[in-house]
Amino acid sequence: MTAVWVTIGVLAVATAVLKLAGPLLLGGRPLRPGAMSVVELLASALLAALVVVETFGNGRGLTIDARVVGVAFAAVLLLRRAPMVVVVLGAAAATALTRLLVGG
DSSP states (O other), X not given: OHHHHHHHHXXXXXXXXXXXXXXXXXXXXXXXXXXXXXXXHHHHHHHHHHHHHHHHEETTEEOOSHHXXXXXXXXXXXXXXXXXXXXXXXXXXXXXXXXXXXXX
């Protein structure tokens, strides 16, 4: 249990250092427009990568299962501009229904 708390502490300190590094290095100057456009896209890219890994990942391999149906259903609902609550609940229902019907 001690190793877990040491890891949490190290990660907390590293996060604080990283958040503090930007303002200290920039010294109040704004980022260049090119760098700012990259920073603005980072959150979306990280979220997309997380969705892909959690949807298709299975240990060290790839898998196609009910999660893919849920993500595809969510993508269709998002393209149709459905409210986020409907997207999340619809994707969960599509995944659950697929697991019920296919058995996996």
